[in-house]
Amino acid sequence: MFDLSPAEYSAMMLSLKISLWSVGIILIPGIFMGWLLARHDFYGKSLLDGVLHLPLVLPPVVTGYLLLLLLGRQGFLGKWLYQQFDITLAFSWKGAVLATALMSFPLMVRSIRLSISMIDIKLEQASRSLGASALNCFFTVTLPLAIPGIITGSILAFARSLGEFGATITFVGNIEDETRTLPLAIYTYIQVPDGDAFAQRLLVISIVIALSALLFSGLIEKRAATWLGKK
Amino acid sequence: MFDLSPAEYSAMMLSLKISLWSVGIILIPGIFMGWLLARHDFYGKSLLDGVLHLPLVLPPVVTGYLLLLLLGRQGFLGKWLYQQFDITLAFSWKGAVLATALMSFPLMVRSIRLSISMIDIKLEQASRSLGASALNCFFTVTLPLAIPGIITGSILAFARSLGEFGATITFVGNIEDETRTLPLAIYTYIQVPDGDAFAQRLLVISIVIALSALLFSGLIEKRAATWLGKK
Amino acid sequence: KVLVYAAASTSNAITEICKQFNQTTADIKVKVSFASSSTLAKQIDAGAPADIFISASPKWMDYLQKQQLIINDTRHQLLTNKIVLITPKGQQIAIAMTKKHDLAAKINGKLCLGDPDHVPVGIYAKQALITLGWWKNIKPQVVGTKDVRAALNLVERGECAAGIVYSTDAYSSAKVDQIGEFPEHSHSPIIYPVSKLKAAKKSADIFLKYLNSAAATTVFNKYGFSTK
Amino acid sequence: MLSLDVQLQRGNFNLEASFALDKPVTGLFGSSGSGKSTLLNMVAGLARPDNGWLKLGNKHLFDSKRNINLSPNKRDVGVVFQDSQLFPHLSVTKNLHYGYNRTPKKQRRFEVIEIIDLLEIGHLLKKSPIQLSGGEKQRVGLGRALLASPKFLLLDEPLASLDQGLKGQILPFLKRVKDELELPMVYISHSIEEILHLTDHLVVINKGRILGAGHFYDVIKAEAVKGVANSMGLENILSVNVIGHDIESGHTIVESQGNILLLPLTDKFVKGDVCYISIRSNEISIAKHHISHISIQNQVKGTIISCTKNISYVALQVDIGTPIIIDITPKAFHELELNKNDEIYCLIKAQSFSFLGKLE
Amino acid sequence: MLSLDVQLQRGNFNLEASFALDKPVTGLFGSSGSGKSTLLNMVAGLARPDNGWLKLGNKHLFDSKRNINLSPNKRDVGVVFQDSQLFPHLSVTKNLHYGYNRTPKKQRRFEVIEIIDLLEIGHLLKKSPIQLSGGEKQRVGLGRALLASPKFLLLDEPLASLDQGLKGQILPFLKRVKDELELPMVYISHSIEEILHLTDHLVVINKGRILGAGHFYDVIKAEAVKGVANSMGLENILSVNVIGHDIESGHTIVESQGNILLLPLTDKFVKGDVCYISIRSNEISIAKHHISHISIQNQVKGTIISCTKNISYVALQVDIGTPIIIDITPKAFHELELNKNDEIYCLIKAQSFSFLGKLE
Numbered sequence A, B: 001m002f003d004l005s006p007a008e009y010s011a012m013m014l015s016l017k018i019s020l021w022s023v024g025i026i027l028i029p030g031i032f033m034g035w036l037l038a039r040h041d042f043y044g045k046s047l048l049d050g051v052l053h054l055p056l057v058l059p060p061v062v063t064g065y066l067l068l069l070l071l072g073r074q075g076f077l078g079k080w081l082y083q084q085f086d087i088t089l090a091f092s093w094k095g096a097v098l099a100t101a102l103m104s105f106p107l108m109v110r111s112i113r114l115s116i117s118m119i120d121i122k123l124e125q126a127s128r129s130l131g132a133s134a135l136n137c138f139f140t141v142t143l144p145l146a147i148p149g150i151i152t153g154s155i156l157a158f159a160r161s162l163g164e165f166g167a168t169i170t171f172v173g174n175i176e177d178e179t180r181t182l183p184l185a186i187y188t189y190i191q192v193p194d195g196d197a198f199a200q201r202l203l204v205i206s207i208v209i210a211l212s213a214l215l216f217s218g219l220i221e222k223r224a225a226t227w228l229g230k231k
Numbered sequence C: 001k002v003l004v005y006a007a008a009s010t011s012n013a014i015t016e017i018c019k020q021f022n023q024t025t026a027d028i029k030v031k032v033s034f035a036s037s038s039t040l041a042k043q044i045d046a047g048a049p050a051d052i053f054i055s056a057s058p059k060w061m062d063y064l065q066k067q068q069l070i071i072n073d074t075r076h077q078l079l080t081n082k083i084v085l086i087t088p089k090g091q092q093i094a095i096a097m098t099k100k101h102d103l104a105a106k107i108n109g110k111l112c113l114g115d116p117d118h119v120p121v122g123i124y125a126k127q128a129l130i131t132l133g134w135w136k137n138i139k140p141q142v143v144g145t146k147d148v149r150a151a152l153n154l155v156e157r158g159e160c161a162a163g164i165v166y167s168t169d170a171y172s173s174a175k176v177d178q179i180g181e182f183p184e185h186s187h188s189p190i191i192y193p194v195s196k197l198k199a200a201k202k203s204a205d206i207f208l209k210y211l212n213s214a215a216a217t218t219v220f221n222k223y224g225f226s227t228k
Numbered sequence D, E: 001m002l003s004l005d006v007q008l009q010r011g012n013f014n015l016e017a018s019f020a021l022d023k024p025v026t027g028l029f030g031s032s033g034s035g036k037s038t039l040l041n042m043v044a045g046l047a048r049p050d051n052g053w054l055k056l057g058n059k060h061l062f063d064s065k066r067n068i069n070l071s072p073n074k075r076d077v078g079v080v081f082q083d084s085q086l087f088p089h090l091s092v093t094k095n096l097h098y099g100y101n102r103t104p105k106k107q108r109r110f111e112v113i114e115i116i117d118l119l120e121i122g123h124l125l126k127k128s129p130i131q132l133s134g135g136e137k138q139r140v141g142l143g144r145a146l147l148a149s150p151k152f153l154l155l156d157e158p159l160a161s162l163d164q165g166l167k168g169q170i171l172p173f174l175k176r177v178k179d180e181l182e183l184p185m186v187y188i189s190h191s192i193e194e195i196l197h198l199t200d201h202l203v204v205i206n207k208g209r210i211l212g213a214g215h216f217y218d219v220i221k222a223e224a225v226k227g228v229a230n231s232m233g234l235e236n237i238l239s240v241n242v243i244g245h246d247i248e249s250g251h252t253i254v255e256s257q258g259n260i261l262l263l264p265l266t267d268k269f270v271k272g273d274v275c276y277i278s279i280r281s282n283e284i285s286i287a288k289h290h291i292s293h294i295s296i297q298n299q300v301k302g303t304i305i306s307c308t309k310n311i312s313y314v315a316l317q318v319d320i321g322t323p324i325i326i327d328i329t330p331k332a333f334h335e336l337e338l339n340k341n342d343e344i345y346c347l348i349k350a351q352s353f354s355f356l357g358k359l360e
Ligand SMILES: Nc1ncnc2c1ncn2[C@@H]1O[C@H](COP(=O)(O)OP(=O)(O)OP(=O)(O)O)[C@@H](O)[C@H]1O
Pocket: D010, D011, D012, D013, D030, D031, D032, D033, D034, D035, D036, D037, D038, D039, D082, E124, E127, E130, E131, E132, E133, E134, E135, E136, E161
């Protein structure tokens, strides 16, 4: 039916790997940040909020470039990471994870923040009065009730990661088997005349992955809705 | 302090214009779509849901390219539009609005959908029993209660529109005063040696716009929260 | 109003030329859209209202020619360029651009070039590397970038130990050392063709002529292009 | 007025109800979880029956066979929700005006100011619902429903969290609404007194089944209702013959299954009437022998039929000609060393009896 | 037990309360919106007073001066919320276990199964809160709080939407909890009977101010409480001297301000006692002259001091040596052509009087 060439297969698996990792690493910070912004007022909140949105506002290429400035081997942080831990992010798939994670972070935070802000604070109070510590209350009440937002955030982040191009190619380049994700591969093909047929195949792969992910998340969502007693 | 060159000023105003238009035109369809997906089950829902997310999943360049194929003057729809109404979207700022709108649409829909799905359906029932028609109930109960989601969606869409690059440059090109938005202008500068200083200025402008928009939205959000009785 | 579609790598020169032109010619206004040659070609294919196309490689001009979108008579070579090997400033690597040496042994780190599969500068570079017999060894170190600017950037920042870019780029950057120029015959000639498009307005001719004027040549040379 | 025959399955709760109401106000009575609110929601169009039909006068509200399902706003049925369901984004005033503004001027039966005065919510108008106390929410919810001037009003425990003062003010108002405006209502309450204040027509529901519908006296006679009389606060219902009145001593004297009982003096019943009286199970004391020199007027001999031990009380079933339930403390149960078939005396103060009504 | 002195401003509602409780159970009584729930929230740590302090025994819960504010989970105070506040994402069982699982085994005072039985919620365990009826929610909320085995229990109208049957089951259980487990409670209810079932110690609050705190008899004597007695269902309180008992006629005879009154026979008071009785304003009838041949035992002469017209009734203030309030219908008011300063007779059935208690 649809036989994948090794290059296509590699791009697909890489895209999946990077997107999943990306969602994985921003999930916890995203929940924390969403909660912080939804439930707390503090000095500099607006600034933090603004900074969080920057990856969305700046052209992706610029974000990639800034990442390079910071985390490249010559970069301020990158140098340190390299010297201390022998970690190089630029030009490796880990860097791609970082880039896509950064690009999807605002989407994750915003969704979670939205859903946490819609939770009735009295339920948290009830939990506290039943003996739950602040932390325990967060994990047993706030977090479960924020699940719709967490799902939405994860879907948006996963989709965005799958499609991320600008920051990735700028920060980690376009190296086959290492950083050439589906969008990069597609880009490669449409840059040459006659590449369209190949690009189309890759496009179809992207779409299939995205639709599968959405179908899957749709199932989880329904479960969550039943579970949260909305249906 | 910070004198803008005419080119910079033009790019800034164009970006603002396009982003605002973009948010403007997707607001109503976004609310409708969010409501449809949150409150209804129908045949093909998963598919619709999936298609809505495509602009997020596909590399922006591809989305732009598809738009070009569809709406370019030779394109299926574009030809018709041109012949019937003398409208050309490709290569005009209106096309840029369309491209950014399409890219931000999934963010708008998801946020609104999330907030609508968190509204207690019993309030809508109460409204109906007090004599409100389905439509009236939507406007007087569902919509106001979904405002946090509408705000979140608008912010995400606006930010995304401000930062959109790939689809825009592919669909409408990079024409000064017409389609050269801030991200495109930044791109143009970083394409040439010595352009960095200019690029940086533009970057600062982007950031300032984004932060102002967020500050502004933060104020609205607080108002909405007070009004919705969350505080 | 004349709309010029020009490869992004010519943007500083073309911008300046347009400015001059717009100042001297009152009744015609020139506007430019800069993007990668492939994007521009596809846009023209899709009916973009371009009058003049300046491509960074003959390939995309050929593409449009095949689509019968350009006026073949007006197609000519506007600029030429060279590719050079660069390193971050002060690395002092000495290498002769001959088969005897092996680049891979000399550089410790990545070699940046435009994506060798599709970015013109990458394609030229790959040809040259193959001609010089360096390709096989250096391949694992190659980082493909989106365009030549990205490659230059990476070298400037020291992220890559070396890079292959157009001499125009190397020329204007103060942060890199040009350590060798690839022999002209090691790769297909680097040519920026220009052509008027079939749908073009009449006034485009005037600007096309201006592009070949002495004034324009001065500007091109200023930014490191050769006009042969 | 309202007539229905509906069926609804919800998880393992099954509701099957069929009755027709012909009195302006009907009390809907049943223990917690018996299906009262569900029934109400179906009438209002907020829950859809699986099967059956609903009619208000001649208007078909719902008919599964004919595929009729009037939308809630077309039913002209107002609801006072058990949990008030105020709109959180609207101030109290706007909540009150919500239905009012949607009612054509001519159909309005109340004025906002009048309802605000009655419910004593004038000081709350600018507040948002989240800033209200439980009882305040309930009052605003009641006001909001009234101001929509429905043609039929469904009240789901509208006074449950109000103090006596407010109850004493709102109940007579509702009665007046019923009498003067002829606004028919279904009134849910766990307080039989509250219901009887408004109407003597009842529907009794239990576990999703209608046990009885009609005049209070008829309903409480029904065998099926006896089982739930406990939750109505009417555990023991006796049918008695009125023998006479002793005005001097302030007693009405009745006879039940051969027992002579002294009740508080009443002028509602005359000699020869057969009527119902009730006595709560926890207002009966027990003695092993007849006791002298005591103010308690009634000492009825009976036999223990069964003893059911609960956590905080023991329920005795005692045959005094007819079986009655008596609750005593476990302590008393042990001290008296009670056993099945023991003969005992039931001590009942005259004031503990309530007259329910006459058998007609 | 609990002592406090707190102040809190919320919008235009100002709460200033200061009292000390020394009895295991205290009823908190006050009209709707008087600040009961707010007070309770402060004790539980869910609302923060602007100023003042709160102590539970020797434990400082809150002290604005010393900057103490114990977090709610450290207070060991359980709350049964007025609107139950069940966790919507947890099943009924999990809701019940929420506090239970967080209580060390040794401190547990109830077992889950025992509470499930008492509250009759065994068939609901797998349901999610959204699938519960109003009363079912309230029961689960009560069970959840009990199972957390708090050292102090705050109950906010825990039985408001339950039927008599359940009330009659849960109240004695709470009494037993209080007696046997010595679990102190504050119990909010609008039903004075419910409170008196558990305790005779009261705190009366009105408009954010404590009007009285202490033994029931002492509290209702307080001048300040008289103003709110209406909302307690105790509009008219008279202090009377017990003259004697007429066992034959079943009356206790008392004297108040020169009037002789016949009350239902009681054995709680003896000749010479001075005690309080109450009569509801709507249980008094009025006549322009003394009437013969009537079963009503008391006809007390008085003078109309004032007439206040309300929508559904007219409130008369009548001086019978002490002022009392009488509610009559507007219709009656007009037919009798009543005016200020008119002399009238107040007709009161013996059974309408309630004994409140003795002056000690
Ligand atoms: N969505 C649902 N799914 C399953 N069972 C439900 C659902 N909604 C209600 N029930 C069950 O239906 C029964 C009747 O509920 P309903 O709310 O009508 O009771 P009610 O008579 O109003 O009781 P209360 O006096 O306690 O308010 C209850 O046992 C309840 O658990």
